[in-house]
Amino acid sequence: xxxxxxxxxxxxxxxxxxxxxxxxxxxxxxxxxxxxxxxxxxxxxxxxxxxxxxxxxxxxxxxxxxxxxxxxxxxxxxxxxxxxxxxxxxxxxxxxxxxxxxxxxxxxxxxxxxxxxxxxxxxxxxxxxxxxxxxxxxxxxxxxxxxxxxxxxxxxxxxxxxxxxxxxxxxxxxxxxxxxxxxxxxxxxxxxxxxxxxxxxxxxxxxxxxxxxxxxxxxxxxxxxxxxxxxxxxxxxxxxxxxxxxxxxxxxxxxxxxxxxxxxxxxxxxxxxxxxxxxxxxxxxxxxxxxxxxxxxxxxxx
Numbered sequence: 001x002x003x004x005x006x007x008x009x010x011x012x013x014x015x016x017x018x019x020x021x022x023x024x025x026x027x028x029x030x031x032x033x034x035x036x037x038x039x040x041x042x043x044x045x046x047x048x049x050x051x052x053x054x055x056x057x058x059x060x061x062x063x064x065x066x067x068x069x070x071x072x073x074x075x076x077x078x079x080x081x082x083x084x085x086x087x088x089x090x091x092x093x094x095x096x097x098x099x100x101x102x103x104x105x106x107x108x109x110x111x112x113x114x115x116x117x118x119x120x121x122x123x124x125x126x127x128x129x130x131x132x133x134x135x136x137x138x139x140x141x142x143x144x145x146x147x148x149x150x151x152x153x154x155x156x157x158x159x160x161x162x163x164x165x166x167x168x169x170x171x172x173x174x175x176x177x178x179x180x181x182x183x184x185x186x187x188x189x190x191x192x193x194x195x196x197x198x199x200x201x202x203x204x205x206x207x208x209x210x211x212x213x214x215x216x217x218x219x220x221x222x223x224x225x226x227x228x229x230x231x232x233x234x235x236x237x238x239x240x241x242x243x244x245x246x247x248x249x250x251x252x253x254x255x256x257x258x259x260x261x262x263x264x265x266x267x268x269x270x271x272x273x274x275x276x277x278x279x280x281x282x283x284x285x286x287x288x289x290x291x292x293x294x295x296x297x298x299x300x301x302x
Contacts, residue, residue: 001144002027004053004063005044006076007094008035010295011117012066014124015093015149016044022148029053050076054083061088061110062142069096077108084110089138093117093130097246098167101133105162111138112162116169119151120293127151131172132158133165167250174247174261176216180289181264183220184282191230191281200224219292223285231288236279237299238268238286 001024005016008030016026020043028039029047040046047053054061061084065076073092084090088110092101094117101114116131130150132139139146139158150156159168190197203221207213227234244265251258271283278301290296 001025001062002057003145004029004047004057004061005039005066006030006050006053006063007066007072008032008039009066010121011093012064013039014121014128015064015066017042017124018127019145019148020044022144024145024148027053027056050079051083054080059087062091062145063089063110064091064093064145066093069094069100073100073104077104081109084108086110089113089141091115091132091142092166095169095173095243096166098163098170101166102163105134111135113138113142114163114165116159116165116172118169118172121295122293127155130156131165131168132156133160133167134158134162170243170246170250173243174258174265177244177247177264177268178260179214179216180286181260181267181282183216183289184280184285187220187285188281198224199229215293216289219289220285222292223288227288231281231284233300234284234288235299235301236271236283236287238271238283238290239296239299240290241265241268244268 003019003024003026005012005026005028008016008028016028016039019026026044027047028036028044029050030036036046045056047056063080065073067073067076073094073096080090086109090108090110091113093115096114105112111134113132113134117128119126119128127150130146132146136158146156147153159165187199190199190202200221203217203224207217207221223231244261248258248262248265267283287299291298
Protein backbone atom coordinates (compact mmCIF):
# COMPACT_ATOMS: atom_id res chain seq x y z
CA UNK A 1 0.00 0.00 0.00
CA UNK A 2 1.07 3.58 -0.61
CA UNK A 3 0.32 5.84 2.38
CA UNK A 4 0.62 9.59 2.58
CA UNK A 5 1.54 10.94 6.03
CA UNK A 6 1.00 14.60 6.91
CA UNK A 7 2.68 15.64 10.16
CA UNK A 8 6.09 14.27 11.15
CA UNK A 9 6.32 15.03 14.85
CA UNK A 10 7.12 12.25 17.32
CA UNK A 11 3.95 10.29 16.63
CA UNK A 12 3.78 10.95 12.90
CA UNK A 13 7.35 9.81 12.44
CA UNK A 14 6.56 6.59 14.28
CA UNK A 15 3.70 5.98 11.83
CA UNK A 16 6.09 6.52 8.92
CA UNK A 17 8.75 4.18 10.30
CA UNK A 18 6.39 1.37 11.22
CA UNK A 19 4.60 1.50 7.85
CA UNK A 20 7.95 1.46 6.02
CA UNK A 21 9.18 -1.43 8.18
CA UNK A 22 6.07 -3.40 7.17
CA UNK A 23 7.05 -3.07 3.51
CA UNK A 24 4.62 -0.35 2.41
CA UNK A 25 5.43 2.85 0.53
CA UNK A 26 5.17 6.23 2.26
CA UNK A 27 5.05 9.77 0.96
CA UNK A 28 5.59 12.25 3.76
CA UNK A 29 5.03 15.97 4.32
CA UNK A 30 5.55 18.39 7.19
CA UNK A 31 5.93 22.16 7.38
CA UNK A 32 9.34 21.44 8.94
CA UNK A 33 11.66 20.77 5.99
CA UNK A 34 14.21 19.05 8.23
CA UNK A 35 11.56 16.58 9.39
CA UNK A 36 10.74 15.78 5.75
CA UNK A 37 14.43 15.30 4.96
CA UNK A 38 14.85 12.96 7.94
CA UNK A 39 11.84 10.90 6.81
CA UNK A 40 13.30 10.74 3.31
CA UNK A 41 16.58 9.45 4.75
CA UNK A 42 14.54 6.68 6.41
CA UNK A 43 13.02 5.66 3.07
CA UNK A 44 9.95 7.85 2.65
CA UNK A 45 9.20 9.73 -0.55
CA UNK A 46 9.35 13.46 0.34
CA UNK A 47 6.63 15.93 -0.60
CA UNK A 48 7.05 19.70 -0.50
CA UNK A 49 3.36 20.52 0.07
CA UNK A 50 0.01 18.89 0.72
CA UNK A 51 -1.03 19.20 -2.96
CA UNK A 52 2.31 17.66 -3.96
CA UNK A 53 1.69 14.76 -1.56
CA UNK A 54 -1.79 14.21 -3.00
CA UNK A 55 -0.44 14.22 -6.54
CA UNK A 56 2.25 11.70 -5.71
CA UNK A 57 -0.32 9.31 -4.22
CA UNK A 58 -2.23 9.05 -7.52
CA UNK A 59 -5.74 7.59 -7.49
CA UNK A 60 -7.38 6.00 -4.44
CA UNK A 61 -5.40 8.10 -2.01
CA UNK A 62 -4.76 6.81 1.52
CA UNK A 63 -3.69 9.64 3.81
CA UNK A 64 -2.86 9.72 7.53
CA UNK A 65 -3.00 13.05 9.37
CA UNK A 66 -0.88 13.25 12.51
CA UNK A 67 -1.09 16.97 13.24
CA UNK A 68 -2.14 18.75 16.46
CA UNK A 69 -5.85 18.60 17.25
CA UNK A 70 -8.01 21.59 16.43
CA UNK A 71 -7.35 24.16 13.72
CA UNK A 72 -4.35 22.33 12.18
CA UNK A 73 -6.59 19.37 11.30
CA UNK A 74 -9.17 21.63 9.65
CA UNK A 75 -6.42 23.49 7.78
CA UNK A 76 -4.95 20.25 6.43
CA UNK A 77 -8.38 18.95 5.38
CA UNK A 78 -9.18 22.25 3.67
CA UNK A 79 -5.95 22.09 1.69
CA UNK A 80 -6.63 18.45 0.79
CA UNK A 81 -10.25 19.07 -0.27
CA UNK A 82 -9.60 19.89 -3.97
CA UNK A 83 -7.48 16.75 -4.32
CA UNK A 84 -9.65 14.00 -2.80
CA UNK A 85 -12.97 12.36 -3.63
CA UNK A 86 -15.22 9.59 -2.35
CA UNK A 87 -12.79 6.83 -3.32
CA UNK A 88 -10.10 8.24 -1.04
CA UNK A 89 -9.55 7.71 2.70
CA UNK A 90 -8.25 10.22 5.26
CA UNK A 91 -7.27 9.09 8.77
CA UNK A 92 -7.12 11.61 11.63
CA UNK A 93 -4.76 10.00 14.13
CA UNK A 94 -4.63 12.91 16.57
CA UNK A 95 -6.52 13.60 19.81
CA UNK A 96 -9.43 15.38 18.15
CA UNK A 97 -12.66 16.14 19.97
CA UNK A 98 -15.23 13.61 18.81
CA UNK A 99 -17.76 16.35 17.94
CA UNK A 100 -15.17 17.82 15.58
CA UNK A 101 -14.73 14.41 14.01
CA UNK A 102 -18.47 14.12 13.42
CA UNK A 103 -18.42 17.50 11.65
CA UNK A 104 -15.35 16.66 9.61
CA UNK A 105 -16.83 13.35 8.48
CA UNK A 106 -19.83 15.28 7.12
CA UNK A 107 -17.73 17.97 5.45
CA UNK A 108 -15.00 15.77 3.93
CA UNK A 109 -15.72 14.21 0.55
CA UNK A 110 -13.20 11.45 1.18
CA UNK A 111 -14.02 8.72 3.68
CA UNK A 112 -12.96 10.08 7.07
CA UNK A 113 -11.64 7.75 9.76
CA UNK A 114 -11.20 9.17 13.27
CA UNK A 115 -8.45 7.16 14.87
CA UNK A 116 -7.82 7.41 18.60
CA UNK A 117 -4.17 6.57 19.17
CA UNK A 118 -2.69 5.36 22.46
CA UNK A 119 0.79 4.21 23.34
CA UNK A 120 2.89 7.35 23.16
CA UNK A 121 6.48 7.35 21.91
CA UNK A 122 6.84 3.81 23.27
CA UNK A 123 4.78 2.84 20.23
CA UNK A 124 7.91 3.22 18.15
CA UNK A 125 8.93 -0.22 19.35
CA UNK A 126 5.71 -1.88 20.50
CA UNK A 127 3.07 -0.35 18.23
CA UNK A 128 0.00 1.66 19.17
CA UNK A 129 -3.51 0.85 20.29
CA UNK A 130 -5.83 2.26 17.60
CA UNK A 131 -9.53 2.99 18.13
CA UNK A 132 -11.09 3.71 14.73
CA UNK A 133 -14.44 5.23 13.77
CA UNK A 134 -15.90 5.67 10.29
CA UNK A 135 -17.06 3.71 7.24
CA UNK A 136 -16.43 -0.01 7.45
CA UNK A 137 -15.11 -0.25 3.88
CA UNK A 138 -12.52 2.45 4.58
CA UNK A 139 -11.42 0.73 7.79
CA UNK A 140 -11.02 -2.58 5.98
CA UNK A 141 -9.11 -0.86 3.17
CA UNK A 142 -6.61 0.56 5.67
CA UNK A 143 -6.29 -2.67 7.70
CA UNK A 144 -2.76 -3.47 6.40
CA UNK A 145 -1.61 -0.04 7.58
CA UNK A 146 -3.40 -0.37 10.93
CA UNK A 147 -1.75 -3.77 11.39
CA UNK A 148 1.63 -2.10 10.85
CA UNK A 149 1.07 0.93 13.08
CA UNK A 150 -0.69 -0.95 15.89
CA UNK A 151 0.75 -3.76 17.98
CA UNK A 152 -0.71 -6.08 15.34
CA UNK A 153 -4.21 -7.23 14.34
CA UNK A 154 -5.37 -7.28 17.97
CA UNK A 155 -4.15 -3.73 18.52
CA UNK A 156 -6.84 -2.03 16.48
CA UNK A 157 -10.54 -2.31 15.76
CA UNK A 158 -13.41 -0.35 14.27
CA UNK A 159 -15.39 1.07 17.17
CA UNK A 160 -18.36 2.14 15.06
CA UNK A 161 -19.46 5.06 12.85
CA UNK A 162 -17.77 8.43 12.50
CA UNK A 163 -16.79 9.97 15.80
CA UNK A 164 -16.71 6.71 17.75
CA UNK A 165 -12.94 6.27 17.54
CA UNK A 166 -12.15 9.61 19.13
CA UNK A 167 -15.05 9.13 21.56
CA UNK A 168 -13.52 5.88 22.85
CA UNK A 169 -10.08 7.54 23.05
CA UNK A 170 -11.59 10.40 25.06
CA UNK A 171 -12.98 7.99 27.64
CA UNK A 172 -9.69 6.05 27.58
CA UNK A 173 -7.91 9.24 28.64
CA UNK A 174 -10.40 9.84 31.43
CA UNK A 175 -9.71 6.33 32.75
CA UNK A 176 -5.99 7.05 32.45
CA UNK A 177 -6.39 10.11 34.67
CA UNK A 178 -8.15 8.06 37.36
CA UNK A 179 -5.55 5.27 37.26
CA UNK A 180 -2.70 7.75 37.61
CA UNK A 181 -4.48 9.39 40.53
CA UNK A 182 -5.02 6.04 42.28
CA UNK A 183 -1.36 5.05 41.96
CA UNK A 184 -0.30 8.51 43.11
CA UNK A 185 -2.48 8.41 46.23
CA UNK A 186 -1.27 4.94 47.14
CA UNK A 187 2.40 5.88 46.86
CA UNK A 188 1.77 9.12 48.76
CA UNK A 189 0.34 7.15 51.66
CA UNK A 190 3.29 4.74 51.57
CA UNK A 191 5.73 7.66 51.52
CA UNK A 192 4.08 9.31 54.53
CA UNK A 193 3.05 6.17 56.40
CA UNK A 194 4.47 4.03 59.21
CA UNK A 195 7.49 2.55 57.47
CA UNK A 196 10.57 3.81 55.66
CA UNK A 197 9.90 2.17 52.29
CA UNK A 198 11.79 1.92 49.02
CA UNK A 199 9.03 2.96 46.60
CA UNK A 200 10.91 1.68 43.56
CA UNK A 201 11.02 -1.77 45.18
CA UNK A 202 7.32 -1.56 46.03
CA UNK A 203 6.44 -0.70 42.43
CA UNK A 204 8.64 -3.49 41.06
CA UNK A 205 7.16 -6.05 43.44
CA UNK A 206 3.59 -5.01 42.72
CA UNK A 207 4.25 -5.22 39.01
CA UNK A 208 5.33 -8.85 39.19
CA UNK A 209 2.13 -10.83 39.61
CA UNK A 210 0.04 -8.41 41.69
CA UNK A 211 -3.55 -7.61 40.75
CA UNK A 212 -2.66 -3.96 40.11
CA UNK A 213 0.29 -4.57 37.74
CA UNK A 214 0.32 -2.40 34.60
CA UNK A 215 2.48 -0.35 32.26
CA UNK A 216 1.68 2.72 34.35
CA UNK A 217 3.12 0.88 37.34
CA UNK A 218 6.22 0.13 35.25
CA UNK A 219 6.50 3.88 34.78
CA UNK A 220 6.07 4.47 38.52
CA UNK A 221 9.04 2.18 39.13
CA UNK A 222 11.01 4.10 36.48
CA UNK A 223 10.09 7.42 38.11
CA UNK A 224 11.34 6.41 41.57
CA UNK A 225 14.47 4.82 40.11
CA UNK A 226 15.41 7.89 38.05
CA UNK A 227 14.15 10.71 40.30
CA UNK A 228 14.68 9.17 43.74
CA UNK A 229 12.35 7.94 46.46
CA UNK A 230 11.04 11.48 47.04
CA UNK A 231 10.88 12.29 43.29
CA UNK A 232 13.57 14.93 43.69
CA UNK A 233 12.67 18.27 42.14
CA UNK A 234 9.64 17.03 40.18
CA UNK A 235 7.03 19.73 40.66
CA UNK A 236 3.46 19.49 41.90
CA UNK A 237 2.14 20.62 38.53
CA UNK A 238 0.21 18.31 36.21
CA UNK A 239 -0.31 19.67 32.71
CA UNK A 240 -2.92 18.52 30.21
CA UNK A 241 -6.58 18.05 30.97
CA UNK A 242 -8.52 18.67 27.76
CA UNK A 243 -9.58 15.08 27.08
CA UNK A 244 -10.42 14.53 30.75
CA UNK A 245 -12.56 17.65 30.68
CA UNK A 246 -14.36 16.38 27.58
CA UNK A 247 -14.95 13.06 29.35
CA UNK A 248 -16.52 14.73 32.38
CA UNK A 249 -18.64 17.01 30.19
CA UNK A 250 -19.94 14.01 28.24
CA UNK A 251 -20.68 12.14 31.47
CA UNK A 252 -22.77 15.08 32.66
CA UNK A 253 -24.69 15.13 29.38
CA UNK A 254 -25.34 11.39 29.58
CA UNK A 255 -26.19 11.38 33.32
CA UNK A 256 -23.38 8.91 34.05
CA UNK A 257 -21.52 9.44 37.35
CA UNK A 258 -17.73 9.46 36.98
CA UNK A 259 -16.53 10.59 40.44
CA UNK A 260 -13.03 9.11 40.14
CA UNK A 261 -12.33 10.69 36.76
CA UNK A 262 -13.80 13.99 37.95
CA UNK A 263 -11.63 14.01 41.09
CA UNK A 264 -8.51 13.16 39.10
CA UNK A 265 -9.23 16.05 36.75
CA UNK A 266 -9.79 18.38 39.68
CA UNK A 267 -6.45 17.34 41.17
CA UNK A 268 -4.74 18.34 37.93
CA UNK A 269 -6.31 21.78 38.03
CA UNK A 270 -5.55 22.18 41.76
CA UNK A 271 -1.90 21.32 41.11
CA UNK A 272 -1.53 24.54 39.13
CA UNK A 273 -2.42 26.75 42.10
CA UNK A 274 -0.35 25.22 44.90
CA UNK A 275 2.55 27.67 44.97
CA UNK A 276 6.24 26.81 45.08
CA UNK A 277 6.24 24.31 47.95
CA UNK A 278 7.00 20.63 47.70
CA UNK A 279 3.33 19.82 47.12
CA UNK A 280 1.66 16.43 46.97
CA UNK A 281 3.58 13.36 45.90
CA UNK A 282 0.49 12.00 44.14
CA UNK A 283 0.41 14.94 41.73
CA UNK A 284 4.20 15.01 41.35
CA UNK A 285 4.07 11.36 40.35
CA UNK A 286 1.37 12.12 37.75
CA UNK A 287 3.62 14.86 36.36
CA UNK A 288 6.46 12.33 35.97
CA UNK A 289 4.20 9.63 34.52
CA UNK A 290 3.14 11.95 31.71
CA UNK A 291 6.79 12.07 30.68
CA UNK A 292 7.02 8.29 30.91
CA UNK A 293 4.27 7.49 28.43
CA UNK A 294 4.10 10.64 26.33
CA UNK A 295 7.48 12.32 26.72
CA UNK A 296 5.67 15.42 27.91
CA UNK A 297 7.97 17.96 29.53
CA UNK A 298 8.49 17.43 33.27
CA UNK A 299 7.65 20.52 35.29
CA UNK A 300 10.32 20.93 37.98
CA UNK A 301 10.69 23.06 41.09
CA UNK A 302 13.28 25.84 41.04
